[in-house]
Amino acid sequence: MKIYIVGIGLIGGSMGLDIKTIYPEAIIYGVDNNENHLQQALALGVIDEAATLENVSDADFVIVSVPVDVAITVLPEVLDLIGENTIVFEVGSTKAPICEAVSSHPKRRNFIATHPIAGTEFSGPSAAIKGLFQGKTNIICEVERTAFKLQEKALDLFKAIGMRIRYMEPKSHDKHIAYVSHLSHISSFMLGKTVINKEKDEQDIFDMAGSGFESTVRLAKSSPAMWTPIFKQNKVQVIETLEEYISNLTQFKDLLIKEDYNAIFEEMQSVNKIKEILNGMNVTK
Amino acid sequence: MKIYIVGIGLIGGSMGLDIKTIYPEAIIYGVDNNENHLQQALALGVIDEAATLENVSDADFVIVSVPVDVAITVLPEVLDLIGENTIVFEVGSTKAPICEAVSSHPKRRNFIATHPIAGTEFSGPSAAIKGLFQGKTNIICEVERTAFKLQEKALDLFKAIGMRIRYMEPKSHDKHIAYVSHLSHISSFMLGKTVINKEKDEQDIFDMAGSGFESTVRLAKSSPAMWTPIFKQNKVQVIETLEEYISNLTQFKDLLIKEDYNAIFEEMQSVNKIKEILNGMNVTK
Numbered sequence: 001m002k003i004y005i006v007g008i009g010l011i012g013g014s015m016g017l018d019i020k021t022i023y024p025e026a027i028i029y030g031v032d033n034n035e036n037h038l039q040q041a042l043a044l045g046v047i048d049e050a051a052t053l054e055n056v057s058d059a060d061f062v063i064v065s066v067p068v069d070v071a072i073t074v075l076p077e078v079l080d081l082i083g084e085n086t087i088v089f090e091v092g093s094t095k096a097p098i099c100e101a102v103s104s105h106p107k108r109r110n111f112i113a114t115h116p117i118a119g120t121e122f123s124g125p126s127a128a129i130k131g132l133f134q135g136k137t138n139i140i141c142e143v144e145r146t147a148f149k150l151q152e153k154a155l156d157l158f159k160a161i162g163m164r165i166r167y168m169e170p171k172s173h174d175k176h177i178a179y180v181s182h183l184s185h186i187s188s189f190m191l192g193k194t195v196i197n198k199e200k201d202e203q204d205i206f207d208m209a210g211s212g213f214e215s216t217v218r219l220a221k222s223s224p225a226m227w228t229p230i231f232k233q234n235k236v237q238v239i240e241t242l243e244e245y246i247s248n249l250t251q252f253k254d255l256l257i258k259e260d261y262n263a264i265f266e267e268m269q270s271v272n273k274i275k276e277i278l279n280g281m282n283v284t285k
Numbered sequence: 286m287k288i289y290i291v292g293i294g295l296i297g298g299s300m301g302l303d304i305k306t307i308y309p310e311a312i313i314y315g316v317d318n319n320e321n322h323l324q325q326a327l328a329l330g331v332i333d334e335a336a337t338l339e340n341v342s343d344a345d346f347v348i349v350s351v352p353v354d355v356a357i358t359v360l361p362e363v364l365d366l367i368g369e370n371t372i373v374f375e376v377g378s379t380k381a382p383i384c385e386a387v388s389s390h391p392k393r394r395n396f397i398a399t400h401p402i403a404g405t406e407f408s409g410p411s412a413a414i415k416g417l418f419q420g421k422t423n424i425i426c427e428v429e430r431t432a433f434k435l436q437e438k439a440l441d442l443f444k445a446i447g448m449r450i451r452y453m454e455p456k457s458h459d460k461h462i463a464y465v466s467h468l469s470h471i472s473s474f475m476l477g478k479t480v481i482n483k484e485k486d487e488q489d490i491f492d493m494a495g496s497g498f499e500s501t502v503r504l505a506k507s508s509p510a511m512w513t514p515i516f517k518q519n520k521v522q523v524i525e526t527l528e529e530y531i532s533n534l535t536q537f538k539d540l541l542i543k544e545d546y547n548a549i550f551e552e553m554q555s556v557n558k559i560k561e562i563l564n565g566m567n568v569t570k
Contacts, residue, residue: 196558206562211405220559224554242538271474
């Protein structure tokens with residue numbers, strides 16, 4: 001089995017590690033513009049060989065795991081080069097622009113649009129971990145546009161690494177993911193900014209920070225190179241979520257100003273049901 | 286050693302468990318209005334006996350771990366009843382109103398104002414865990430207003446359960462903690478609200494949520510009964526942090542509207558230094 005991973009970071013690298021575990025005979029070729037990342041990936045055993053795309057024609061799988069702006073230009077190039085039995089998939093956090101970029105490509109049926117809901121706040125090959133996808137959701141878009149045999153091949157791989165499959169339209173994916181992922185990242189980045197700015201004139205403020213703060217700002221460690229193009233491609237949806245979030249925060253602030261503590265209590269109590277929702281997530285994931 | 290814990294929840298209960306481990310001879314008396322919590326605490330071995338405050342006069346320690354609005358009324362009552370060698374401490378997330386409530390009490394020198402920066406999003410005796418305070422910070426306010434011998438007694442206990450001590454003025458505590466704790470809770474509650482509201486008309490949205498969302502909304506599981514009075518007592522500071530947070534979010538939204546993706550990249554990159562800050566926290570905590 002010949003696997004090409006284009007962009008060996010957290011997601012691509014972790015896929016490589018899982019594929020090696022499940023299919024020991026697989027040869028994993030790494031393609032990356034960043035020579036250091038290639039060397040790291042080889043040293044860590046994330047890939048077997050550094051490669052270019054020129055010999056991709058007899059590959060079984062090509063995993064494109066690059067920032068979503070790069071994916072839009074790389075994907076058509078990859079499709080141009082692959083053979084008819086190669087299945088190409090991409091793993092980014094936006095789906096409509098990606099599907100659009102390959103929509104009229106003659107080899108569209110060799111492509112499957114996916115979004116594995118898995119990751120950490122870290123990036124690069126050194127962030128790759130085994131079992132990252134176990135029990136996680138993989139959202140597949142426009143499945144009907146992928147050749148049936150190649151769908152099957154891809155689904156077998158996703159199931160082998162432990163993923164549950166959900167099917168969605170690209171636009172719905174992008175709309176929903178703005179709420180449950182993109183907004184969380186902005187809230188975390190801006191929370192970090194607010195406290196960092198304050199610390200400029202208030203020393204030792206972080207000496208008082210506990211696990212609660214750590215948990216809410218964890219995503220502010222994320223890679224700007226990865227997230228800027230996501231926000232760009234999903235701009236309209238992200239702005240909508242930000243407007244709703246800001247209006248909820250403003251309303252909470254106004255309740256404080258009005259000293260309506262009953263309403264504040266009820267606000268928090270009604271959101272407490274997130275407990276059951278998160279437990280539900282944990283059961284299914 | 287006789288220890289009274291007034292309010293046997295996450296913090297009081299966890300203190301009880303650690304004290305039992307370090308001082309096996311200690312007898313832990315639990316005082317709580319909630320009969321179920323008392324019975325739970327007995328069943329879980331968090332306390333040795335259910336009690337009232339009437340026999341508190343020969344106690345070594347009285348730990349007041351109740352919501353901060355209750356603390357303001359309970360603390361003076363406790364101080365009225367204790368003996369001259371009893372040290373009373375309170376563990377809430379606001380300090381200026383608490384210190385003010387006992388400021389002119391004749392037994393003020395038997396009181397030490399503390400804020401252990403430790404906890405989880407859970408509450409009640411069942412949330413109590415051993416070793417919760419190991420390596421965590423305990424902020425002590427107005428230490429000079431506590432009798433020296435009793436300071437020593439309290440500090441020995443805090444060090445025995447693994448806490449590092451920081452001294453602050455109550456007003457500085459309340460100002461700083463608004464940034465690193467109170468704001469995180471509101472950002473989390475309002476993030477949960479924003480997504481829950483969206484899910485009313487968008488089914489299965491949580492099916493797409495991953496660990497990032499889980500981490501940023503974790504604090505939205507917190508107890509409204511505990512947090513409403515904290516926001517009430519620290520209203521001015523919390524409103525200030527909310528205004529700064531909302532303005533940072535609005536500015537980020539405006540950069541998206543203006544499509545200034547270089548500025549968005551730089552915003553995120555400058556906040557990335559939170560990595561080192563959090564690592565620093567982990568080293569010291």
